[in-house]
Amino acid sequence: MTATGGPVVRHRDLLAPLWRVVVAFRLVAWVLAVLGWFREREDYPGMAAPLAVLGAMAVWTGVVTVLYSRGSGRRVRTTLLDLGVTVLLLAATVTTQPPGAFGEGAPIVTSIWVAGPALAMALVRGRAGGLAGALVVWAAVTLLRGYVGDREVFNLTLLVLIAVLLGHAATITRQAELALREAAAAQAAAAERERLGRAVHDGVLQVLVAVRRRARSTDELADLGRLAAEQEVALRGLLTTGAPVAVGTTDLGTALRLLATPDVEVSGPAEPVEVPAHTGTELVAAVREALANTAEHAPGARAWVSLEPADDEVVVVVRDDGPGIPEGRLPAAEQEGHHGVRSSICGRLADLGGSAVLHTGPGQGTEWELTVPREGPR
Amino acid sequence: MTTVMVVDDHPMWREAVERDLAARGFEVVATAGDAGAAVRRAQAVRPDVVVMDLQLGAGSGVDATRDVVAALPTTRVLVLSASAEQADVLEAVKAGASGYLVKSASADELADAVTRTAAGDAVFSAGLAGLLLGEYRRLQAGPDDGAPRLTERETEVLKLVSRGLSAKAIAERLVLSHRTVENHVQNTLRKLQLHNRVELTRYAIEHGLADPGDA
Numbered sequence: 001m002t003a004t005g006g007p008v009v010r011h012r013d014l015l016a017p018l019w020r021v022v023v024a025f026r027l028v029a030w031v032l033a034v035l036g037w038f039r040e041r042e043d044y045p046g047m048a049a050p051l052a053v054l055g056a057m058a059v060w061t062g063v064v065t066v067l068y069s070r071g072s073g074r075r076v077r078t079t080l081l082d083l084g085v086t087v088l089l090l091a092a093t094v095t096t097q098p099p100g101a102f103g104e105g106a107p108i109v110t111s112i113w114v115a116g117p118a119l120a121m122a123l124v125r126g127r128a129g130g131l132a133g134a135l136v137v138w139a140a141v142t143l144l145r146g147y148v149g150d151r152e153v154f155n156l157t158l159l160v161l162i163a164v165l166l167g168h169a170a171t172i173t174r175q176a177e178l179a180l181r182e183a184a185a186a187q188a189a190a191a192e193r194e195r196l197g198r199a200v201h202d203g204v205l206q207v208l209v210a211v212r213r214r215a216r217s218t219d220e221l222a223d224l225g226r227l228a229a230e231q232e233v234a235l236r237g238l239l240t241t242g243a244p245v246a247v248g249t250t251d252l253g254t255a256l257r258l259l260a261t262p263d264v265e266v267s268g269p270a271e272p273v274e275v276p277a278h279t280g281t282e283l284v285a286a287v288r289e290a291l292a293n294t295a296e297h298a299p300g301a302r303a304w305v306s307l308e309p310a311d312d313e314v315v316v317v318v319r320d321d322g323p324g325i326p327e328g329r330l331p332a333a334e335q336e337g338h339h340g341v342r343s344s345i346c347g348r349l350a351d352l353g354g355s356a357v358l359h360t361g362p363g364q365g366t367e368w369e370l371t372v373p374r375e376g377p378r
Numbered sequence: 379m380t381t382v383m384v385v386d387d388h389p390m391w392r393e394a395v396e397r398d399l400a401a402r403g404f405e406v407v408a409t410a411g412d413a414g415a416a417v418r419r420a421q422a423v424r425p426d427v428v429v430m431d432l433q434l435g436a437g438s439g440v441d442a443t444r445d446v447v448a449a450l451p452t453t454r455v456l457v458l459s460a461s462a463e464q465a466d467v468l469e470a471v472k473a474g475a476s477g478y479l480v481k482s483a484s485a486d487e488l489a490d491a492v493t494r495t496a497a498g499d500a501v502f503s504a505g506l507a508g509l510l511l512g513e514y515r516r517l518q519a520g521p522d523d524g525a526p527r528l529t530e531r532e533t534e535v536l537k538l539v540s541r542g543l544s545a546k547a548i549a550e551r552l553v554l555s556h557r558t559v560e561n562h563v564q565n566t567l568r569k570l571q572l573h574n575r576v577e578l579t580r581y582a583i584e585h586g587l588a589d590p591g592d593a
Contacts, residue, residue, distance in 0.1 A: 201433070206390045213394040213485065233482050236460045253464070262482045267504040267540040269512020270464040304504050304542030308511070317541050367541070 013071060014177045015123060015170060022119045023068050029113040030054075030061045040107045049096040050109045053089060057113055060085055068120065076124050083117035083133060087140045090114050094144070103146045114141070115159050122167035126174075130163030197239040208232040229262045250280025252314065256287065256305055263300075264291060268307030275314060279372055282348045283316060286356070289344040290318040290368045298322025301365070311374075313354075318368040325360045345370070380496045383408040383423060385416040385442065386431040386458075395429060395458075398485040404492060413442035420446045420453060426496045428455045429488075430475070432466045440469045447474030456495045458488070468509045471567065472574040477501025499560070500567050507539035510566055517573075524576075526569040535562040 037050050044050050064082055067073030090110050097106045114137050122130025138156040142148055208228045215225025237258040251272035260266045275283070287305055294303050301322035308315040341358075345368065349356040354372035382404045386392045389411070396406045407423045410416040413434050420428055428446055432439035443455045457470045457478040467478050477500050479491045491501045511533070517525035528536065531552075538548045545563070549556045 202388070206388050209388075209481070210390050210394060213398065229482055236481075257464075260482075265480070265504045265542060267506075267508025267542075268464075269515065270468045270509050271512055271516060302542070304540075306504065306508060306537075306541045308508075308537065308540070309515070319541050319543075321542070 013074075014173050014180075015074070018123055018166070018170060018173070019068050019074060022116065022123060023065050025119060026061050026064060026113070026116045029111065029116065030057055033057065033109060033111040033113045036107065036111050037109050043107055044096055044109075045098055046096075050093075053092050053096060053109050056089055056092070057110065060089065061113075064116070064120075074124065076121075076129075079117055079120040079124050079129075079133070082120055083136060086110075086114050086117050087136065090137075090140050090144065102144055105149070108141070108144065112155070115163075118159060118163040119166055122163045123170045125167070126171040127164050127167035130165075130167030131160065134160040134163040193239070200235060200239060205232060205235060208235070226262070233261050248277050249274040250277045252280055252283065252307055252309075252316070255280055255284050256307055256316070259284070259287060259291065259305060264303045264305060266305045266307070269309065273307060273309045273314060275372070275374070279352055282352055283314075283370065283372060286345045286348045286370055287316060287318055289341075290366075290370075293341065294318075294320040294322060294366065297325070298366075313371055313373050316370045318370070319365060320367075321365045324362050324364045325358075325366055326362050379403065379405045380427065380492065381405050381407045381423070381425045382492060383410065383416070383420055383425040383428045385410045385413075385428060385434070385439070387411050387434045388431075391431070395488070398488060399429075399492065402485070402489040404489070413438060413445075416442045417445045417449065421449055424450060425453055427492050428453060429492065430455050430457050430470070431481075432457060432459045432463050432470055438466070440466055440473055443470045443475050444473040454495045454498070456491055456501060458483075464505075464509060467506070468513055471506065471509070472513075472570055474571055474574075478503060478506045480505065500564050502539055502563050502567075504540050504542045507536045507563075510570065511536050511540060513570065514566075524573075526573045528566060528569075532562050532566050535559055536566055539563060 034054055037044070037054060041047070041050075060082075064078075067078050067082075090108070093108050093110055094102075096109050102108065115134075118130060118133030118137055121133035125132070134156070137159065141152065141156065145152065208231055211228040212225045212232065215221035215228065237260060252275055253268045253271075253273050256268065257266045291303055291305070294301055298320055301320045303318065303320040306317040306319070308317065346356045349370055349372065352372045354370065357369045357371075358366065359369070360366040382399055384392050384395050384399070384406060386395070386409075392409050392411070396409060399406055407425050408419045410419050411434075416428070416430070416434075428443075430439050430443055430446075434442070439457070439459075443457070446453060446455055455470075455475040457467060457475045458481055459467050459470075459478060460481050471478060476495050476498075477491060479488060479501060480503065483491070494501055514526070514528050514533075518527065534552065535548060538551065539545075543551070545556055545559045548554070549559045552559070
């Protein structure tokens with residue numbers, strides 16, 4: 001990585017090698033068509049017509065070689081044009097044989113060269129493209145011959161198979177390219193965060209630390225010191241990248257540690273505790289609500305969030321050392337219309353298929369025990 | 379007077395900690411800004427306690443902790459860390475650090491932690507208890523039969539520590555003496571450090587880094 005910027009994400013067409021195969025096939029197939037005509041030239045009534053068709057094939061092979069060698073030519077339109085021209089050339093072979101000869105097995109001068117567009121279509125449109133191209137070529141050949149013999153079935157089945165397989169390979173390659181680009185973007189984001197992190201760690205954080213440490217001594221600056229401490233903890237949390245987890249899941253450890261403040265200590269294993277993303281969001285929201293309750297009803301109390309994973313469930317305990325909730329206070333609050341606790345904590349946990357248990361009493365602080373099954377609701 | 383060495387790569391933080399500790403009667407005998415200097419100076423001044431940041435610019439605080447503990451059996455290391463480096467904290471504690479305090483702790487909490495570290499007690503925050511529980515859980519799920527296990531009582535005690543209960547509150551809740559709770563807590567850390575040392579020695583012998591006779 002350079003010092004001046006993030007990594008450069010270079011766009012590379014991973015399909016390029018497959019396009020080269022398609023182009024090479026066209027050239028080789030043309031040479032084979034010429035050799036085939038030369039070997040069987042006695043089966044043709046004249047020389048001019050087959051040579052004219054072979055010449056036109058050479059020209060078109062040259063055109064598609066140029067088109068398919070450039071990124072701009074590798075598109076559906078080009079392959080459809082290729083298919084059209086190829087079918088026309090196939091139709092033009094009627095001039096090479098007397099009427100009815102194809103029905104009796106006379107050689108077709110275009111030979112396997114006509115398979116080219118099916119392969120190109122497989123590259124731009126995957127399996128469906130390959131199948132469609134191969135079926136059009138199959139139909140055109142059948143129309144020309146007027147019958148379907150063993151040889152035709154064998155050759156054309158092979159063509160369908162190869163075109164579909166090539167289409168499959170193209171689709172997989174395209175997906176791989178997408179994943180690669182996503183990974184590169186994620187890497188660039190992580191690198192950027194690291195760069196920012198270094199800058200913040202060396203600069204802003206140090207000043208916040210200094211403000212906090214010095215402000216403690218004098219009363220009028222105490223508030224400033226407390227604010228500096230809060231921002232310091234929040235910044236450190238933001239800079240935490242956490243371990244990479246599977247798509248669609250959340251590491252509860254990283255998510256909960258973001259809630260740490262000078263008054264809230266978060267504990268849990270160093271290893272990621274993965275839960276489905278929705279479970280993570282809801283659980284963190286419930287913890288937030290519990291902490292908000294503490295901040296509101298027990299100002300100045302300290303709080304602890306403890307993440308305790310087990311084999312089949314995850315337990316999060318939110319505890320504070322405040323005065324606790326007197327007996328009967330919660331039902332009374334609900335009658336007064338405060339539904340915070342029931343809907344935000346108990347409701348969320350019930351939706352997740354888990355449970356929320358509150359232990360409290362005068363002088364005992366409050367302790368929420370939030371339990372969710374590891375698999376999520378069934 | 380308890381002698382202390384402060385290791386951090388940021389001069390501003392070093393000075394702040396030094397001032398706080400000096401104001402509370404500790405003698406700060408050295409400071410260092412990177413791992414190499416930390417190990418060299420610790421050997422020269424032999425402090426009672428090293429207050430170690432893990433995020434050092436050059437070299438890791440974990441390695442510095444291991445080297446200091448190995449070279450100076452009477453020196454204890456107190457890790458002072460930002461909340462962002464949980465895996466490093468665990469490694470440092472396994473490497474022999476006696477305790478861990480978050481950087482957002484107050485000057486009084488820091489002074490208290492240094493006093494307890496100097497006295498040979500592990501400084502157990504809720505965060506450290508959570509890390510240890512996680513590590514024992516990981517070891518239990520692993521293939522290593524020789525890995526240390528927690529007794530049921532130890533697990534219970536560690537869990538309460540990780541929920542922020544003081545040793546006194548735990549003693550009340552479990553109907554134990556304060557000293558018994560402290561012993562349980564210290565044992566969980568010692569078992570892990572012992573296991574880590576055995577593992578390191580075994581690794582060194584297997585890879586030809588040490589003579590079995592030295593072990």
